[in-house]
Amino acid sequence: MSEPKHPARADATSGAVPQVVAPDAGGDDAGPPAVARDTRWIDALVRITSGGWLVSLGAVVLAVLAGSVMIAFTDEGVQEASSYFFARPGDTLAAIGQAVGGAYSALFRGAVYNYTADSFVQGIRPLTQSLTYATPLIVAGLGLAIAFRSGLFNIGGQGQMLVAAAAAGWVGFAVDLPAGLHVIVALVAGVAAGALWGALAGVLKATTGAHEVIVTIMLNYVAFYLLSYLLATPGLLQAPGSANPKTPPMAETALLPRLLGPSFRLHLGFLLALAAVFLAWWLLERSSLGFSLRAVGENPSAARVAGIDVSRSTVMAMLVSGALVGLAGSTQVLGLITTGFSYDIDAGIGFDAITVALLGGSNPVGVLFAGLLFGGFKAGGSVMQASEGIPIEIVLVVQSLIVLFIAAPPLVRAVFRLPQPGRRSPAKARRLGAARRQEVQR
Template identity: 35%
Template sequence: MDKWRNIFNPSSVFVPLGAIVLGLLSGAVIMLLGGYNPVDAYQALFRKVFGSPYDIGETIRTITPLLFTGLAVGFTYRAGLFNIGADGQYIMGMTGAAIVGIKLQLPWFIHAPLAVLVGAIFGGLWAALVGYLKASRGVNEVISSIMLNWIALYLSNYLLRALLLEPGQQRSYFIHESASVSIGWLSRALENARMDWGIFIGLIGAIVFYFLLWRTKQGYELRAVGLNPDAARYAGINIKSSIVKSMFIGGVFAGLGGVFEVLGVFHYQVLSAASSGYGFDGIAVALLGGNHPVGIVFASILFGTLTYGSAGMNFSADVPTEIVRIVIGAVIFFVASHGIIQGIVKPFMASRRKLDKKGAA
């Protein structure tokens, strides 16, 4: 029972919930100041997300990469590292999967798993490079990871041009059908929404995240390094190895996000002049989720819903899509400002405890 109280304790639930409410209220105020009706806007958002089976499927598709990058940031944060390079790891995951999916011709039961595995390893190794630089040279992971985001982008573009680019196009060849991870029956059930195995693997990833960190010796060592590196070193834990391992695992999560975008959604990769943005949104997802896998799952659902639903606000209620980003920014602000939320929640929790004591008496 104590285990479940630790996962779902009231303060960890009410603080993010309060941040979401305040963020939505802030967005409503901004819409009012801009001359828009917030009630109509939020109703349009709700209709866009749940208006049809297709919209539900596309909302899930939008949630999937946010879940993976949120897990990537949250996992490394638990080990005391700030992984701001999930975007580059995501891109490398896409590239690894695209190379295998296009260049190789194998039976489907080998091809698809191999493409997923290679993409995940590409993302993991790209993140492990950040861990190695920190462990061996003391390079701050924020600086190295954000620089590696741009290196990943241009390296990916180079590999696309050199190996995969379809002549006359700004994208690669299509992956072979044997490498696809789309789910045909689910896509048809959701009116041809672009559905794949990514959301299910992401949920399994959240379970692995929890089990690895809180139910294994290795996870205990990673958390110990994150909480107090000096004490962990005194206890005989290999700090350098833990840093590289935690970054590699985080990179695997981010790489899988890119893998399923290539193999399950688009079936090709495009030349890009800018990052996908999923890695940076993943920071917000992890922050809102308290860097806990359960919280990250719900935070990714919120962010994915707001992101996909913004089109409904734009077309049905004439609200600029930038308003949604303001709402998300307000949510992040209130989550980061724990003192504000706790100041609101604390009296409520105190009165609840008093009522519980009176009931027990």
């Protein structure tokens, strides 16, 4: 990394060279391709985190506006009123207001606080629902973030979740253990399965050089068909006496306890997710393993020269990544969907977690908040679909637009006429540089 040696001068010139993206990521130097590709993640990280809260707010506003337009255009009431738009334009506007307002108030009622409920306990239920949905997103997002920081693009979240769910689920219903121990063994089994499935991709990349994107995609499908075989075969995962591809319910002793009593679905997995955030932060920022992972992520050639075993780092990164994604799969079957699961147990979380990790800037605390936001969207979206008849996919649109806009601060600034500073604020660059210097000295 070429750090700004003279902070004062960097301050003075940063306004003049707004096009500087990151000191080392320019396409002007044809280094070894592996290096060139792997700087993308850091580049992105810098870009997302240097956006500033105004840009984030602007991105959310833009995304919500775009969602509103889609709702308004497809709402039947609006279409009806717009057929006589020139006679009574007010009707159209009122219909738009009703459709859009109804949608977003339903989203709020479903995600944060249901102000139409009779009691506070009922009113706060949506918030606990959001936290429940956020749990796997946070944990899996952390897993993918660690892979991203190590320069690996792990798209294998789906497969890692599926094998973890299979392992945790099997221990959960087929093994007899005392309460307390049972749930721990089940969790460990799930985490280990996810870790192994992730490490398999890491080993293939480290030993044969196979591209991790292909390997993880293929392993997703392999895991899916493996699980569907296990679910369709009596004596393995299929519930006895049933022809459906579904497991029996989990044993009582294997369930994650519910945090707020049996009437709320929020389970211990949420606290595990918070612990995982801390663990991931410690691993990345404070441990020597994390340091070598980040070093390989930033520049594998430099890391190799510095004596870091790049192959080992690749395998370890995928192992840790898979373990965290596996934890997400395990908490799902042991905490949320405890009455038996099928091959759709991943519910797209493996892919949603990619967006969570990107929105969180691949840093653990960011992933926590991104996961909470997306969990809220998920909880609110289903209420919106139920009460307003608006397809839940609108949530996907809004989510993806938020990530897209946050990734492009200049666009958001241009839309809102915000001042266009240098792409990367010098203060931040200095802080990053200083932090790195400290690490090197330590």
